[in-house]
Amino acid sequence: MKQIKEKRFKLRDVDGLKMCVFIVKRSKEDEIKKDLLTLGGKVLSVCPGVGVSHSSMFEAVSRTGDPCVVIFAAARREDARNIIAQISLKNEIFLNGNGRAFDVDISGYLGAKALFL
DSSP states (O other): OOOOOOOOOOGGGOOOEEEEEEEEEGGGHHHHHHHHHHHTOEEEEEEEESOOOSSOGGGGGSSSSSOEEEEEEEEEHHHHHHHHHHHHHHHTTTSTTSEEEEEEEOTTSTTGGGGGO
């Protein structure tokens, strides 16, 4: 099995943080988690879901559709957009029924930078 090279930063290299959220089919979970590590993200949590919606983000974890997961990852503010774009393109998340990906600002959370050390 190939070793994954995790991107590391010094504390001074981490300014603001964002949370990257991916709602995807379960079959994509391992690949996205590996990509997050190599692109500089840190996986915080993976929660099971039940479906990937074709229309509303809030229907993505409803009782209909394919099994899915919600992956929460932290990333440096300057890297978050690139991480989401690369993973979305590689996994075709932008296509209807393949999931959703977005970021949320979390720079104000005390101790969040410790994940990157």
